[in-house]
Amino acid sequence: MLNVKSLYAVGPVETKAMDTTQLRDNFHVSGLFEAGCINLTYTHYDRMIVGGVVPDGKDLVLDEVKEAGTASILDRREMGILNIGEPALVSAGGESHTLGRGDILYLGMGAGPITFGGNGRFYLVSTPAHRALPSRLVSLKDAASLYLGSAETANERTIYMFIHPEVMESCQLVMGYTMFHGGSVWNTMPAHLHDRRMEAYLYFDLSEDNRVFHFMGQPQETRHIVMKNEEAVVSPPWSIHCGAGTGSYTFCWAMGGDNVDYKDVDPVAMEDLR
Structure with missing residues (x-):
């Protein structure tokens, strides 16, 4: 079953005037x-689509998505697919790829x-x-990595x-994920902006009784959204995007x-946050 909603x-x-429910309606996924479902969210930020697919032991085919305006979703798009479950198969373009947990598959246009x-x-x-590029499966050992933060500031992490x-x-x-070292819970702090592109986060590997407080908004007008495990959030280009968890987690x-x-x-700068 295919389900699609738009943001x-x-x-x-407009965001300054939103209450908690309105913030979640506009940014939280x-x-x-x-x-047994393919659940997609079509955003009007750089036309990014985010989604989740759970085959549940059967094949699910993603093809036409009306919101994309083409006969097949990848006719004018590229895609990254992260597996956060058991090793499983993804097939496209006459090729089959086995994705282990933590692997990311790139599928090119067409x-x-x-x-x-x-x-x-x-x-x-x-x-x-805008052009077709080769599909490629990238595992954790093939990813580039960047170590940042420290235990003293509770943001010691490796970006893959x-x-x-x-x-x-x-x-x-551009796609990857960040894993935290023991005891660290802050991501992307100090905060930053990048007006030339938007971003989406998926929080996962979070226990059922823990939460991540995701911070957004302009630096002088911040807001927060409380996130559960396997929930996503859309970050507009004008917004900061950082968060802190009540326990360990990973985010894509x-x-x-x-x-x-x-x-x-x-x-x-820290002194500019309000």
């Missing part, structure tokens, strides 16, 4: 992972319908593309880059927009 772009002025099988839990991100210029070529999609980040330079950010 329309809103600016900082829940219910991604449902057995790869055709996508078949998800087995007992995987697949998180997908898709952005518009999969769909990234240091690893492979894409049109505009994905970006689309004007460039693929991961370090193209505008830092926000």
Whole structure:
């Protein structure tokens, strides 16, 4: 079963007036992972699509998505697929790929319908593309890594880059995930902005009784959204995006927009946060 909803772009002025429910309606994505379903959210931020696929032992085929405006979803798009479940199979473009837990598969424009099988839990991100590039499966050992933070500031973490210029070529999609070292819970702090591209986060590996407080908004007008395990949040280009958990977790980040330079950010000083 295919389910699609849309999130329309809103600016900082409108966001200032939103209450908790309105913030969640406009930026929070829940219910991604449902057995036997493909659940997609089409965002109007750089036309990014985020979604969850749970084959539950049967094949699920993702092909036409009306919101994408093409006969098949990848006719004018590229896609990254992260498996956070058991090893499972994804097939597209006449090729089959076995994704272990933590692997990310890149599918290029024109790869055709996508078949998800087995007992995987697949998180997908898709952005518009301007040319066809080879599909590629990237495992954790093949990813580029960046160590940041410290135990003293509770943000000691390693960033793993999969769909990234240091690893492979894409049109505009950049995707990877961040894993924390023991006792660290803060992500992306100090905060920053990148007006040239938007970002989406998926929080996972979070125990049922823990939460992540995701911070967003302009630096002088911050807001927060409380996140459960396997929930996503959309971050507009004008917004900061950082968070702190009540326990350990991992988060997948994905970006689309004007460039693929991961370090193209505008830092926000602590004294400027309100």
